[in-house]
Amino acid sequence: MALGFELKGESMSEIPLVQLLTPEGERVTHPEYESTLGKDEVFGMHRDMTIIRRLCNEATSLQRQGQLALWAPLQGQEAAQIGAGRALEPMDFTFPSYREHGIAWCRGIPPENWLRLFRAVDHGGWDPQQYRHSVPTIVIGNQALNAVGYAMGVQRDGAEEATMVFFGDGATSEGDVNEAFVWAGSFDAPIVFFVQNNQWAISEPTVRQSKIPLYRRAEGFGFPGIRVDGNDVLAVHEVTKRALAHAREGGGPTLIEAFTYRMGAHTTSDDPTRYRIDAEVEVWKHRDPLERVKAYLVRQHQVPASEFDATIAEADALAAKLRADVLAMDSPDPLSIFEFAYADVHPLIEEGKRDMIELGVGGGAH
């Protein structure tokens, strides 16, 4: 069975990538990157990761209990998303796929809003302009082109804002993503392509998508690419911060490959036991993003257990609130399907609304 990478010995030192914190929680240096984060900021990121992992687990439970149509878990990718999310400036704009719950958290979107899509009561869930985080994109890779276009708009406005777009290793095969790279290169778009290489596109390993490491694709398109340990929140944060600044300052696009692992299934409809082996998952358990940060905080900063307990309690409380919010999430009024189909009045919309009303549907409690 093909794996997404070659397991050479126990360490990843043979794959060049940026790392500042080892899986064991030891700080290491890198010739080009350095973390200047203090204890509180690092603890804050641990808190972020704890919360989104807890909320993600709660969502999985809700799906297993029939309260969500589907859930796409981000187990294992917490550091990639929190590290990137906390590197954003308020005016930067982000374009997610459908798994960026950690980015949504960083952008301040209430958790129940992320679940509206999965509860099948909404195709979006929040005001993208208010949160500067676009609505989810389920069609793989579409958002890459959209994000580059947005960045070209920022360019023409002369604004000092970066745009960051998220997609996975599978998406890099889609035409849209490659075309996005072409455009970004040709126009020096102020964009960061944040690729979470979690090794699997449903059942297909990354080798099926690309013969070479993904970060090296960027060179072919004319801009820098960099691979970072996606489970190292410090490294992800530094690399992303620099790439965003580079874009904001007119330096053009960067491709960041966050090398991580999809610990769970593609979605709650998927069964990974059909195509990957447990041994591989075990290896990545030892690279857990939360464990290494906790180890570091305890060892280097003597953070007491009570503070971690407080984080867990906070996460549990947020999970309980999420549960209550989801259970209270009602189906929309059927008439609402007509509301935003068009910006302007349309005869077929008027006809449809009339028809639905005459049939006694909608307009009231459903």
Added chain:
Amino acid sequence: MSTREFLLPDVGEGLTEAEIVVWKVAVGDTIALNQPLIDIETAKATVELPSPYAGVVTKLHGEVGDVVPVGAPLIEIEVGGSDAAPPASSAESATAPQGEGRTAVLVGYGVATDEGAPTRHRRRGGAVTTPVAAPPAPPVPVTPSTNLLAPRSTPPVRLYAKQHGIDIGSIRGTGRDGLITRSDVERVVSGGTTRVASVPAAPTGVTRFVGHELAPWESGPKEERIPVRGVLRSMADAMVQSAFTAPHAAAWVRVDATKSVELLSALKARPSMANVRLSPLTLVALALCDAARHFPGINSRFDDTAGEVIVRRSVALGIAADTPRGLIVPNIKDADALDLVGMANALTTLVEKARAGTTTPNEMIGTTLTITNVGPFGIDGAMPILPPGTSAIVAVGQIAKAPWVVDDEVVVRHVVEIAMSFDHRCIDGALASSVLAHVGRFLNHPAPALLAR
């Protein structure tokens, strides 16, 4: 404190059922929200189900190895105790949010399962029907494919027919392939008062013969050959069979039918009779049926094969009808049971169906007595040929004003001639004469005869 049931949900893996692999809780256990309850085996994997409730386990449904269908109860939990777990909202349900069973298809909530007979829930105009409130009407049996086609016409013609209250399906189309044209409808519309139980007034030139449209004298071929088929064949065969089997004899009577004419006028003027087509034929039919009740022998037939004369005590009254396809003799079953209005309506229907070509096979067989109405042609009488299987046929001539002797004075009366052909093997002259006289008396003085019924 209340007991909640957790039903086996669809876990999005193509599940219609699952096997219980291991229980992770036992009855009496106090459990927390999301605590693992059970491992179930789906088609290819084992899935752990977390508890949707916090509380105390009161019942486990099923043992290790049992196969449970989706939607069936798995476990019962008593909730609302002093647990620290947050209380569930009252809107919570352990089943799929739509509150109905769903069959998993690997993605999404799944397909709604169709339970029970399908019914309508809402109608246009706001009436919300409550399903299963009333017992369902007996279902319409599915009609097997027949060769019957929907009437062929065009929208403007359909509208025209609708505006005049005419069922387009009752009109015989003369257009190509039976297309119902505007003039077909117009004919029926203006036909108005001629939609009576008698054949319409004869035109001065008949272009139809033996069911075919004849080209005019000047332009048609000198010798035209028409194949003997269909209705023509039937008529010819019946006539031959009858004429060369039954010795026909005839009798006739002239009747002063003035009182019948006056009665019909008076009845027609009544509002209650507005939709009933009354005619002399109605009274003749009633008279003949009445005669059969008094003289059952007239309603018989001579069965040579069995060597029997069969007397029937129910009249299937045949009426000779001229249609575009030729002469047919459909009958009215149990005509002797009909009263004035019933007979009038039956005759109207019979003629309309004959004209439209929708007479059923059943209506064509079993005739016991027949009337042929030659009056509309201005003819006084005829010696018709018996339809096979009958012993008597009555021909009714025109009712016309003629001089008549009343109280030794010559006056003008409505006079009609009734003739009868009969099978002399079983009907003798005395019987035939008695029947004719009875019919004559009925037409001469109808009111007592009608009231006597």
Added chain:
Amino acid sequence: MAQMTMAKALNEGLRRALEDNPKVLLMGEDIGKLGGVFRVTDGLQKDFGEDRIIDSPLAESGIVGTAVGLAIRGYRPVCEIQFDGFVYPAFDQIVSQVAKLHSRSHGVYKMAMVIRIPFGGQIGAIEHHSESPEGYFAHTAGLRVVSPTTPNDAYWMIQQAITHDDPIIFCEPKCRYWEKGEVDLDRPPRGLFDAHVAREGSDVTVVAYGPSVRTAVRAAEAASAEGRSVEVIDARSIAPLDLPPMVASVQKTGRLVVVAEAPANASVASEIVARLTEECFYSLRAPALRVTGYHTPYPPSRVEEEYLPNIDRILDAVDRVMGFES
């Protein structure tokens, strides 16, 4: 005879096709090791190998575009598009190459390929997983479009489609994947492009295809309880339409209702109405009506019941055509 789900029937049909002709190839995302997200290709890679059952990179345009090349080379590719909402990257290849190469090459190239698409709603899914794109393909000359609605049809139609020399868009109603039915393993029920009278009746003709056929039959059952006899025709072939049985039916009943999930504007349903009105003009007692999804993007599936043609809306159309003359 065997009882099986539609997904299993497709699996068995594909297996037979692979056994019958070594040139048959399958390609698509996750069809190999995983056996397809709906398990339609379950077990096939194990038996026929990775060269014939290909796990494709994540690019629909790539799947179809490379299939074109394989067809030119003499193979018979069977492409799987994972979900209806994801076919659009491949639309260019389908319309520009698959539909036109036979013509462009004066018959030298045979685009003998099948593109399988799970389509339609009624499964409570999230966005892009409940689409009805068949209209775009029905509209494109050079393509044929069919949809099986029973396991028996699925088993035979997939084999018939693979052996056919024209490119066929094979629309599989995903809400029916798990319904079981009898499959006759010995003889096909009818030709690939034949319509089928799913339920006999005499008052109204309802023509439907794909996921709507079962809804139409259930509506006919409800109509029967209300004293009306509804005939349901499963079109089976969306393009070309098998008109004679539909014509015979409308000539018998004089009334036509067409049911489909795809919104009515410029749709397959509209084409059925136009053709049958032309052929049966003199028989129609009422205008033909379409009962379809409304003219909006497919809604969040918690309200899909009210968006799609359901029993109430179909019966409402039956009311209207039956009441037209009075």
